[in-house]
Each structure stands twice: as C-alpha cells, then as structure tokens.
Amino acid sequence: MDCEKNFIFFLSKPLCLLCLHKMIKFSTQLTNWYRNNARDLPWRNTRNPYHIWISEVILQQTRINQGLAYYLRFIDRFPTIDLLANADQQEILLLWQGLGYYSRARNMHEAAKQVQNLYNGIFPSTYDQIIKLKGVGEYTAAAIASIAFGESKVVVDGNVLRFLSRFQGYTQPINTSKGKTAIREMAETLLQNADPAIFNQALMEFGALYCVPRNPDCSNCIFSNSCQAFSAGIVNDLPVKSKRVTIRKRFFNYLFLYYFNENNQIIFFIQQRGKGDIWHGLFDLPLIEDDKCYDFDKLTVSDYWNENIANHHPVISTTYKDFIHQLTHQQLNTRFFAVKLENYNSHLIKEEWIGVTFENHKEYPTSRLIENYLNIIIPTLIK
Numbered sequence: 001m002d003c004e005k006n007f008i009f010f011l012s013k014p015l016c017l018l019c020l021h022k023m024i025k026f027s028t029q030l031t032n033w034y035r036n037n038a039r040d041l042p043w044r045n046t047r048n049p050y051h052i053w054i055s056e057v058i059l060q061q062t063r064i065n066q067g068l069a070y071y072l073r074f075i076d077r078f079p080t081i082d083l084l085a086n087a088d089q090q091e092i093l094l095l096w097q098g099l100g101y102y103s104r105a106r107n108m109h110e111a112a113k114q115v116q117n118l119y120n121g122i123f124p125s126t127y128d129q130i131i132k133l134k135g136v137g138e139y140t141a142a143a144i145a146s147i148a149f150g151e152s153k154v155v156v157d158g159n160v161l162r163f164l165s166r167f168q169g170y171t172q173p174i175n176t177s178k179g180k181t182a183i184r185e186m187a188e189t190l191l192q193n194a195d196p197a198i199f200n201q202a203l204m205e206f207g208a209l210y211c212v213p214r215n216p217d218c219s220n221c222i223f224s225n226s227c228q229a230f231s232a233g234i235v236n237d238l239p240v241k242s243k244r245v246t247i248r249k250r251f252f253n254y255l256f257l258y259y260f261n262e263n264n265q266i267i268f269f270i271q272q273r274g275k276g277d278i279w280h281g282l283f284d285l286p287l288i289e290d291d292k293c294y295d296f297d298k299l300t301v302s303d304y305w306n307e308n309i310a311n312h313h314p315v316i317s318t319t320y321k322d323f324i325h326q327l328t329h330q331q332l333n334t335r336f337f338a339v340k341l342e343n344y345n346s347h348l349i350k351e352e353w354i355g356v357t358f359e360n361h362k363e364y365p366t367s368r369l370i371e372n373y374l375n376i377i378i379p380t381l382i383k
Contacts, residue, residue, distance in 0.1 A: 130145055270364060313343035
C-alpha cells in the first residue's frame with residue numbers, strides 16, 4: 001500500500017515504520033513552523049486555564065483582530081474567575097457588545113459560577129471536568145486541557161478541518177459527524193508524538209495563516225510535497241461541506257419612540273429581550289414583527305400602534321431607515337421609524353418600556369443592529 005496516498009490508513013491499522021516516520025516528520029515540521037511563525041498573542045504566553053478559556057470563548061465565531069481588544073478588556077475587568085462569577089450579567093453583556101452570539105457571554109458567566117460552586121473557584125484541570133461547564137464543547141475543552149494542562153486531547157476547529165482535509169485529500173463533507181470524526185482521528189494519530197499544547201496551537205495557526213480558505217500559497221507551503229489536495233489540483237475544492245441550513249427570513253419594524261421632558265431632554269424607549277429568541281438579555285427598541293416591513297399606512301393601522309402609541313399624539317418622521325442584518329441562520333429585514341410623542345402620557349406607557357436619555361442609554365447592552373441605528377438617529381436629533 002502507498003502510505004503517502006493513503007495517509008488515513010494508519011488510523012485503524014498497525015503502524016508501519018514508514019507511516020510512523022511520516023507522522024513524526026509532519027509533527028516536527030508543523031511545530032517548527034509554529035515556533036518560527038506564530039503570532040505573539042497574550043493567551044499564548046500563559047498556561048492560566050481561566051485566561052485561555054476566556055480567549056477560546058471570545059474567538060469562537062470571531063476573528064483574532066476583532067477579539068483581541070475584547071479579550072484584553074475582559075481580563076482587565078475580570079482578572080480572576082471569582083470576579084467574573086460575581087459580576088452583574090448586564091455589565092458582562094456591555095463588555096461583550098458588538099461580538100454577537102451573546103449566549104457565549106451568558107454561558108461564560110454561568111460556567112464561572114459553576115467553578116466557584118463545584119471547584120472552590122479553582123479551574124478544573126481535566127477534559128472530563130472542563131467539558132461539563134456551561135457552554136463548553138469538545139473543542140474548547142480540548143483546547144484548555146491540552147494548552148493549560150498538557151492533556152493529550154486534539155482540537156478540531158474550522159482551521160484544522162480545512163488544513164487536514166486538504167492534506168489528506170478528504171473529499172467527504174467535513175460538517176457531518178462522520179467527517180469530523182475522520183479528521184479528529186487523523187489529528188489524534190498525529191498528536192501521539194508531539195507536545196499537545198504546541199501541536200494543537202500549531203494546527204490551528206497553520207490553518208489560519210497559511211492553509212487559508214481561498215487561494216492559499218501552496219507552492220511555498222512546507223507540506224506541498226505531501227499534500228494530497230495540492231497533488232490532485234483540488235485545493236480550492238476542499239473542504240467539502242454538505243448543503244447549508246435554510247436561512248430564516250424575519251421582518252422587524254422598529255419604533256424609535258421619543259419625547260422631550262421638562263428639561264428639554266430627549267427621552268426614548270427601550271425594552272429587554274426575553275428568553276427563547278435572539279439577543280436574549282439585550283435591550284431593543286419597541287418593535288412589531290410581521291411577514292413584511294411596513295409602510296407608513298400599514299404601521300398606523302396596526303394593533304400595536306393603536307393600543308400603545310396612538311394616544312400619545314405621535315408624529316412619524318417622513319423618512320425611515322432600512323437595514324438587512326445577517327445572523328448565522330437568520331436574515332433580519334429591519335425598518336426603523338422615528339416617532340415623536342407630542343402628547344406623552346406616562347400612565348399609558350407599556351410596563352416593559354424603559355425611558356433612557358442619549359447620555360445613559362449606553363448603560364444598557366444592545367445588539368450591533370440597534371447600536372448602528374442609534375449612531376445614525378441621535379446626531380440628527382441633537383443638532
């Protein structure tokens with residue numbers, strides 16, 4: 001059997017000496033490359049499991065150039081896990097604002113409380129313990145266990161899936177359980193002769209910096225002589241992914257409701273989003289969700305308008321603002337109406353509405369969508 005063309009052969013067969021040699025050569029090449037080329041990042045200069053955990057949570061679905069500033073702010077504000085556990089969730093969400101996927105922040109808060117209650121504030125030191133923390137999956141548990149504690153667990157993120165599927169020439173979908181298992185088994189075999197902390201970080205870094213999604217510089221790659229995808233001319237065809245999940249389209253009609261108080265300050269209303277939907281715990285503008293974005297006539301004949309707004313003698317701005325906001329599995333088609341309440345009556349305000357000023361509204365965490373709109377509307381009203 002041609003060992004180089006059947007690299008995955010040794011996953012379920014006894015290792016021949018040639019296969020073993022190729023494994024060691026791969027691991028050595030990769031770790032040497034990492035030591036010479038890895039980016040100098042703060043979480044790579046520590047074995048503190050808490051700091052490594054914070055970095056891994058932030059960098060899920062987030063690029064390093066965006067996540068770095070958030071990481072530094074979090075560690076500065078919550079340098080120890082007990083401070084995070086005892087923090088107010090609203091403060092955590094404010095620090096998180098702009099990163100998206102806010103369940104990560106809520107789960108991180110709950111996991112910190114678990115560490116306080118179950119492990120006396122000492123971060124657990126094994127994969128089997130770490131994976132039981134709220135919001136921690138296989139990848140994050142393996143990263144912490146291997147990097148902080150040297151446990152022999154492989155990490156398999158998107159960069160690793162792409163890099164190893166190309167190296168092997170793996171043509172099955174990698175976003176299936178079968179595909180992920182195949183790549184994980186390959187990585188586990190390669191890890192046998194390497195330092196888990198260095199090897200895992202090297203795998204992720206090579207995929208992020210060199211074996212990039214589009215047009216990687218294969219001719220100068222240290223693995224070009226043994227990469228099956230390069231040999232077959234199919235680098236840009238890999239990895240293969242099964243058909244994506246259908247995107248759900250939603251239509252939000254937002255209402256920026258405001259009035260002038262006795263001090264001639266502009267007050268506008270926000271409300272907190274509940275559980276079971278996007279942006280749980282964040283603050284939103286009042287809204288009407290329907291099967292389309294409204295025009296002015298549709299808005300003013302709606303039940304929401306007549307029950308909650310009409311009695312305040314509302315005056316709608318002659319313009320509105322549209323945004324399309326893309327989430328992982330949802331597309332939000334949004335329209336924002338600015339509405340001045342000429343005859344504001346506090347007794348007729350919905351209980352969940354919170355009146356805020358331009359000065360204090362930043363005390364309430366909001367989605368990037370709402371933040372973008374407020375950055376547009378506020379300057380137009382304070383001229």
